[in-house]
Amino acid sequence: xxxxxxxxxxxxxxxxxxxxxxxxxxxxxxxxxxxxxxxxxxxxxxxxxxxxxxxxxxxxxxxxxxxxxxxxxxxxxxxxxxxxxxxxxxxxxxxxxxxxxxxxxxxxxxxxxxxxxxxxxxxxxxxxxxxxxxxxxxxxxxxxxxxxxxxxxxxxxxxxxxxxxxxxxxxxxxxxxxxxxxxxxxxxxxxxxxxxxxxxxxxxxxxxxxxxxxxxxxxxxxxxxxxxxxxxxxxxxxxxxxxxxxxxxxxxxxxxxxxxxxxxxxxxxxxxxxxxxxxxxxxxxxxxxxxxxxxxxxxxxxxxxxxxxxxxxxxxxxxxxxxxxxxxxxxxxxxxxxxxxxxxxxxxxxxxxxxxxxxxxxxxxxxxxxxxxxxxxxxxxxxxxxxxxxxxxxxxxxxxxxxxxxxxxxxxxxxxxxxxxxxxxxxxxxxxxxxxxxxxxxxxxxxxxxxxxxxxxxxxxxxxxxxxxxxxxxxxxxxxxxxxxxxxxxxxx
Numbered sequence: 219x220x221x222x223x224x225x226x227x228x229x230x231x232x233x234x235x236x237x238x239x240x241x242x243x244x245x246x247x248x249x250x251x252x253x254x255x256x257x258x259x260x261x262x263x264x265x266x267x268x269x270x271x272x273x274x275x276x277x278x279x280x281x282x283x284x285x286x287x288x289x290x291x292x293x294x295x296x297x298x299x300x301x302x303x304x305x306x307x308x309x310x311x312x313x314x315x316x317x318x319x320x321x322x323x324x325x326x327x328x329x330x331x332x333x334x335x336x337x338x339x340x341x342x343x344x345x346x347x348x349x350x351x352x353x354x355x356x357x358x359x360x361x362x363x364x365x366x367x368x369x370x371x372x373x374x375x376x377x378x379x380x381x382x383x384x385x386x387x388x389x390x391x392x393x394x395x396x397x398x399x400x401x402x403x404x405x406x407x408x409x410x411x412x413x414x415x416x417x418x419x420x421x422x423x424x425x426x427x428x429x430x431x432x433x434x435x436x437x438x439x440x441x442x443x444x445x446x447x448x449x450x451x452x453x454x455x456x457x458x459x460x461x462x463x464x465x466x467x468x469x470x471x472x473x474x475x476x477x478x479x480x481x482x483x484x485x486x487x488x489x490x491x492x493x494x495x496x497x498x499x500x501x502x503x504x505x506x507x508x509x510x511x512x513x514x515x516x517x518x519x520x521x522x523x524x525x526x527x528x529x530x531x532x533x534x535x536x537x538x539x540x541x542x543x544x545x546x547x548x549x550x551x552x553x554x555x556x557x558x559x560x561x562x563x564x565x566x567x568x569x570x571x572x573x574x575x576x577x578x579x580x581x582x583x584x585x586x587x588x589x590x591x592x593x594x595x596x597x598x599x600x601x602x603x604x605x606x607x608x609x610x611x612x613x614x615x616x617x618x619x620x621x622x623x624x625x626x627x628x629x630x631x632x633x634x635x636x637x638x639x640x641x642x643x644x645x646x647x648x649x650x651x652x653x654x655x656x657x658x659x660x661x662x663x664x665x666x667x668x669x670x671x672x673x674x675x676x677x678x679x680x681x682x683x684x685x686x687x688x689x690x691x692x693x694x695x696x697x698x699x700x701x702x703x704x705x706x707x708x709x710x711x
Contacts, residue, residue: 220245222268222338225261227282229253229273230302236327237271241334253277255285262289269318269338271330274301274308283308286315296337298330340480347473368444368456370417373397373410377460384440384462386433402437405429409442413456416446427463439467505534558600558686565595565604565629565638572608573627576616583668584621590628597636597707603683604638604707607691610676611640611703617666618644618701635689636709641702647695655693656681680705 224246228234234250241248251261255276262270270289272282286297296318301308304322312320318337321330364381368374375381375393382389385400398406405428412424423445430440444458508531516524573580573587580587597604615625619642626641645667647655655677684691684705695701 220247223247223249223265224334225249225251225265225267225270227251227253227258227262227270227272227276227285228300229276230300230323233300233323233327237330240327240331244331255281258285259288263292266293267295269295269334269341270297271334272297272299274299274305274312279305280308280311283311283315286312286317290315296341298333298337300325300330343476347469347476363459363461365459366444366457368413368458370413370454370456373413381460384432384438384460385430400431402429402431416444416456422446424458430460438462438464440464505531505538508534558603560598560600560687563597563599563601563604565597565636566593568601568605568608569627569629569638572605572612575609576612579613579616583616583619583623585616585619586622586624588624588626590626591630595629595631595636595709597709599687599689599707600683603687607680607683607705608638608640610680611705614676614703615640615642615644615701617668618642618646618664620644620667623700631709631711632706634709635706637704637706639702639704641700643700646697646699646701647693648697652693652695656691 224241226234226237226248228237228250238248238250249261249265249267251258253273253276258272258276270286272286274280274282276282276285282299286299289295289297297315298319298321299312299315299317300321300323301312302323309320309322318340319333321333364377364384366375366377366381368376373396375396377389377392379389382392385392387395392400397409401409408426409428412421412426415421416424423443425441425443427439427441429437432438439462441461441463442458444456446454447457448454508527512519512524512527512531519527569589573589612625612627615627619625623643625643627639629636629638631637651664680703681691684707687707689705689707691703691705693701693703
């Protein structure tokens, strides 16, 4: 049972019922607030939810968005806004309150549920990072910074115990070593440049971040701030402080990594949903169209027309099945629900099994298959993943080969890796498209030589599967000359 509470402020009964059932099914505490902004506000304040799902339109067109605006000024929990119609004004208003997501009807409840889970997870991670960042800042402020004085002529250091503690040396050791031995050369040159500008009057003070070398040889990050000071006798010296900011740097890097990961996750999710909504619709439309033709007009069709329609239905069903298989396998990988079960895999057997499964396609396309290197070659990997990767590579080779083309398939040992390769003499990949392979954010699809459809997910799946097994995948291709795809796996004889 999840500790998260989800409050629903929804004026559409069907969405409310379906979403409540879905959330309850997965153990979330679901609270239903009155679909009125004033009553809902009081209800939300009393229950302090983990996430809010609200209609943009309640008692007035934008009452739900105004409700979110009020809530955001009190509490920062994540919010998802739903609009029952494609209203650009509502979208622009919603955008200003920074929701996790904005859905416009019609939409799938499963997509909304997935977004709720992602929103909760991301919000918790962000809270952890922000809390850690605050703790680090408090620790830095609470800890005494090291204080130093620098002789402008010799750059010799005089400091206090806190300064010595940062480096892990004694005060005398810090003085004897000097800045040049307490900092990496690049950072030392940076500091000297800043001090020179200070002494030349180009700047009045400085505050720079740089690395320092500690007594144990480790590298730490420090914030160095200072300015020129004249004593009562007119002697000029540079006085500054040095604060260890290593923890803050770690926090900033985590935040950066999180932001990049979140951006990639959102990009992948958007692309995934786009493919589902677009590429699944087309084959289903084709299936429905041809099945309807057969159902309504079969008495009027010739035997050949019926055969042609049946072949088209069969081809579309196979394409749809392959698409669904790739989508589901990729989705499992992204959600971490794909277990890897490694065992001894004979690559030659995988090749033969895969070619047998494509025998009809090979015959229909009239391509020539050359099986090379029949020597038995064993690797330790997940058989299902290796078969899926091989299936996708051979499927692509058939799809992009012309009638009478040659496809060479084989495996071999190359140093410490075993390689499985698929070479075709087909249409090849233009140079400008080659950097788009294996990237979901740049995913694209090309029709085969017999107008076969695809989504570009196959190669992405290949890369994921091979890397999960400790391998790599590469390719060579030239337009109108063909392509060679190779995946490599760790090999021990």
